[in-house]
Amino acid sequence: MSEDHNSKKWLIAYSGVILVLILLIVFFYIFTQYFS
Amino acid sequence: MSVIDWIVLIATLLAVITYGVYKSKSEKTLDGYFKSSNSMGWMLILLSIMGTQASAITFMSAPGQAYTDGMRFVQYYFGLPLAMVVLCFTFIPIYHKLKVYTAYEFLEQRFDVKARSLASILFLTQRALSTGISIYAPSIILSSLLGWDIYLTNLVMGGFLIIYTVTGGTKAVTYTQMQQLIVVFIGMFLAGYMVVHMLPENVSFKDALHVAGKMGKLNVIETHIDVTDSEWWKDKYNIWSGVIGGFFLALSYFGTDQSQVGRYLTAKSTKESRISLLMNGLVKVPMQFAILLIGSLVFVFYMFYQSPIFFNQKEIDKVLNTEYRENFQGLQAKNDSLNTIRQFQTTELAAALNREDNPNIDILQASLLNIEVEVKEVRAEALAVMKKADASADINDTNYIFLYFVVENLPKGLIGLLIAMIFLSAWGSIAAALNSLSSTTVIDIYKRLWVKDKSELHYFKASRWFTFGWGMFAIAVAMFASQLGSLIEAVNVLGSLFYGTILGIFLVAFYMKRIGGQAVFYGAIVTEVLVIVIYISDIISFLWLNVIGCLLVLIIARIIQLFIPKQEGGGKVIE
Numbered sequence: 226m227s228e229d230h231n232s233k234k235w236l237i238a239y240s241g242v243i244l245v246l247i248l249l250i251v252f253f254y255i256f257t258q259y260f261s
Numbered sequence: 262m263s264v265i266d267w268i269v270l271i272a273t274l275l276a277v278i279t280y281g282v283y284k285s286k287s288e289k290t291l292d293g294y295f296k297s298s299n300s301m302g303w304m305l306i307l308l309s310i311m312g313t314q315a316s317a318i319t320f321m322s323a324p325g326q327a328y329t330d331g332m333r334f335v336q337y338y339f340g341l342p343l344a345m346v347v348l349c350f351t352f353i354p355i356y357h358k359l360k361v362y363t364a365y366e367f368l369e370q371r372f373d374v375k376a377r378s379l380a381s382i383l384f385l386t387q388r389a390l391s392t393g394i395s396i397y398a399p400s401i402i403l404s405s406l407l408g409w410d411i412y413l414t415n416l417v418m419g420g421f422l423i424i425y426t427v428t429g430g431t432k433a434v435t436y437t438q439m440q441q442l443i444v445v446f447i448g449m450f451l452a453g454y455m456v457v458h459m460l461p462e463n464v465s466f467k468d469a470l471h472v473a474g475k476m477g478k479l480n481v482i483e484t485h486i487d488v489t490d491s492e493w494w495k496d497k498y499n500i501w502s503g504v505i506g507g508f509f510l511a512l513s514y515f516g517t518d519q520s521q522v523g524r525y526l527t528a529k530s531t532k533e534s535r536i537s538l539l540m541n542g543l544v545k546v547p548m549q550f551a552i553l554l555i556g557s558l559v560f561v562f563y564m565f566y567q568s569p570i571f572f573n574q575k576e577i578d579k580v581l582n583t584e585y586r587e588n589f590q591g592l593q594a595k596n597d598s599l600n601t602i603r604q605f606q607t608t609e610l611a612a613a614l615n616r617e618d619n620p621n622i623d624i625l626q627a628s629l630l631n632i633e634v635e636v637k638e639v640r641a642e643a644l645a646v647m648k649k650a651d652a653s654a655d656i657n658d659t660n661y662i663f664l665y666f667v668v669e670n671l672p673k674g675l676i677g678l679l680i681a682m683i684f685l686s687a688w689g690s691i692a693a694a695l696n697s698l699s700s701t702t703v704i705d706i707y708k709r710l711w712v713k714d715k716s717e718l719h720y721f722k723a724s725r726w727f728t729f730g731w732g733m734f735a736i737a738v739a740m741f742a743s744q745l746g747s748l749i750e751a752v753n754v755l756g757s758l759f760y761g762t763i764l765g766i767f768l769v770a771f772y773m774k775r776i777g778g779q780a781v782f783y784g785a786i787v788t789e790v791l792v793i794v795i796y797i798s799d800i801i802s803f804l805w806l807n808v809i810g811c812l813l814v815l816i817i818a819r820i821i822q823l824f825i826p827k828q829e830g831g832g833k834v835i836e
Contacts (some may be wrong), residue, residue: 235535239346242542246342249546250500253335253481260474 262407266677273444273681277688278421281437285429291720294430295362295700297527305435306537309524310515311545312438312689317399317418318660320445320552320686325572325659327556331480333498337804338549340507342542344515349535351771352516357531362704363697364522364767371770372778374709379782380763381705383789384519385698387755389731392694393738398660399687400739403680405575406664415739422688423732426695427725431527434692441685448682449552452663455671456558461565464611469561471614472607475626476564476633478557481550506804509811510757513764515541519697520690559666564607564629570596570643572661576654583650592643596636603632691735699728757803758796761810762789768811769818776822784818 262270292298301309326334361367365384369377396419404411425433457466464472473479483499515521515538528534570593571577580589606629613621644656667679703724712719762785769781792810795801801809 235349238535238539239349242342242346242539245543246339246546250339250482253550257474257480257482260470260479261477 262676262680263673265673266680269674269677270681270684273678274421274684277437277440277444277685278425280440281422281425281433282428284436285425285433289718289721291362291703291717291724293432294721294724295523295526295696295704297430297432297435299527299529300432301435301527301533302529303533303536303540305439306525306528306533307540307544308439308442309435309527309693310521310537310541311548312442312686313520313524313693314514314545314690315442315445315686316395316690317683317687318395320449320683321399321402321660321663323549323552324556324559325662327478327553328560328662329659330498331478332550332553332557333480333483335481335546335549335553336483336498336500336503337507338511338546339500339503340505340509341511341545343504343508344511345538345542347512348516348538352767353525353531353534353538355771356522356526357528357534362526363519363701364517365519365701365705368766368770369709372781375782376766376778376785377705378710379785380517380766381701383759383763384517385701385706387759388518388520388694388698389734390738391755392691392698392731392735394742395687395691395694396735396739397742399683401743402660402664403683405573406661406668407680411743412740415736418684418687419691419732419736419739422692423695423729426692426732427728430724430728431523431696434696435524435527437692438689441689444678444685445682448679449555451675452667452671452679453551453555453558455675456555456562456666459670460562461608461611463615464565468611468614469558472564472610473557473561475610475622476560476629478560502802502804506802506808509764509807510760510804513760513767513807513811514756517760517763517767519701520693523697523700524693556663559663562666562670565604567597567600567604569665570640571647571656572658572665573655574665576647576656576658579654580647580650585646585650589643589646589650592639592646595639596643599632599636599639603629603636606632695728695731695735698731699724702727702731754796754803757806758792758810759789761792761807762814764807765811765814765818769815773815773819776818777825779825780818780822781814784814784821787817788813 290298323334355367356364359367359370363381365377365381368380396415400411400414400418403409404414422437425437457469460469470479525534525537528537569577577589580586606625610622610625610629613625647654647656664679664683667676671679703720707723707727708715708720712723765788766781766785769776769784788810791813792806795809796803796806
């Protein structure tokens with residue numbers, strides 16, 4: 226596997242983790258508002 | 262505890278010790294003892310990382326925190342996934358490339374032996390003391406709740422894990438952490454299920470969430486900062502301190518604390534290390550959310566049933582044996598009558614929520630919040646009485662709430678399992694700490710500065726002895742901890758005092774290539790003094806100390822470098 230392809234794969238993985246964090250924060254915000 | 266609980270407790274603990282000793286047979290080299298000969302896959306490392314971070318106090322304290330303060334504590338973990346990403350592309354490739362045993366080894370290759378020794382001594386100091394407190398903190402709670410002897414509890418809490426940690430090194434620590442986490446997850450799931458199950462028949466899980474929300478206990482996100490309040494920066498848990506402070510804390514803990522670095526250095530490859538850290542970033546926040554949710558549900562449980570005025574019965578017994586007995590009992594009676602009104606109104610609120618009767622919901626919510634204020638006032642009076650009766654009384658019962666609920670309400674067998682869970686979660690993090698204390702002592706001090714040219718077998722044997730020695734030291738700290746009083750709190754924040762500085766040294770190493778050993782060494786010492794001064798002045802929440810410490814090292818090292826001749830300045834560039 227080429228190095229370029231490899232680093233692109235990791236970049237996608239890192240972006241995925243950050244996206245999940247953002248989605249969790251949005252979910253928690255809605256959760257807080259809904260049950261308050 | 263009943264006989265069944267004792268059987269469950271002893272059988273669970275024995276099973277884990279036996280498994281640990283069984284797994285520890287084949288390791289006879291330094292590489293095998295500290296790095297499992299780089300044989301671990303990402304799943305085992307992930308469980309090991311989680312088992313190291315989640316100590317007994319995590320499972321005792323977090324539900325209590327949600328009970329008293331709601332769920333906003335989860336924000337403290339928001340910086341963690343971001344830190345995992347930074348570690349994956351900065352720290353991990355370099356550690357693996359240099360094939361280091363400890364994080365601090367890298368500092369000598371980049372700067373000099375002074376910087377390496379300073380960082381390892383800072384680590385050894387704070388980790389050795391905090392490991393002693395990791396033994397003492399759950400032991401004192403168990404001994405208070407179950408009437409056990411504190412010294413014997415300390416011995417069991419800190420003693421048995423030494424057997425497999427000494428004999429099997431990292432491999433045994435990792436494999437037992439897997440078993441320990443399985444028991445912990447089962448225990449927490451059953452506890453969460455039981456809280457909901459024990460609510461009154463007509464109250465569903467959703468109703469319980471609504472009641473918790475109306476009482477302000479589901480406040481996961483707090484974006485509001487009142488800058489007109491002069492103390493706003495002392496507020497520990499809002500989204501800003503969570504993301505920024507939590508990021509720096511997680512970066513320093515996972516990137517520079519050998520108890521964590523030692524876990525992912527066992528990986529087969531950089532790929533396995535990276536996947537384990539990224540998965541940790543994905544699961545940690547939801548896991549912490551679930552643990553805190555159990556605490557909020559315990560709060561709802563006590564809205565339907567009588568809750569004690571204080572959750573540490575041992576302290577109550579003490580005050581009842583003094584001249585303040587009647588005074589305290591009067592406050593207990595007041596608390597009970599407020600509880601009775603609260604029970605009635607909570608039942609009404611649950612019914613109104615079911616009917617979607619909004620006007621009544623608002624009235625009952627306002628009334629219940631008023632009662633909550635009164636309950637807190639009565640409790641504050643009771644705490645004042647306890648302090649009058651005994652100035653040394655421990656009036657913080659947050660860590661007792663969850664286990665009190667467990668011991669008083671859960672069925673036989675499950676109590677034993679949850680007590681076993683407390684022991685095993687403690688063992689997981691203590692074993693990793695002893696392993697890292699030993700690796701740092703042997704690799705960074707003993708082999709590097711003290712006894713230099715001995716055989717592999719000599720260092721392997723020394724590693725076992727140092728693991729044993731640090732275990733004994735941690736137990737000794739735990740034994741003396743009851744006499745330390747308020748110093749315990751200081752020891753607990755020790756990590757925050759040192760982490761920022763250590764992280765600063767590493768960030769200079771990675772990103773400020775023109776700065777050399779002299780500048781970073783003196784920059785770190787000046788920073789450490791300043792961080793301690795800021796902590797003593799009590800002007801800011803401890804979460805920010807990591808950020809301040811880290812930034813100060815970067816700035817001060819840069820300034821000092823300006824005054825150092827070039828030939829002494831530049832460090833070695835490691836790409």
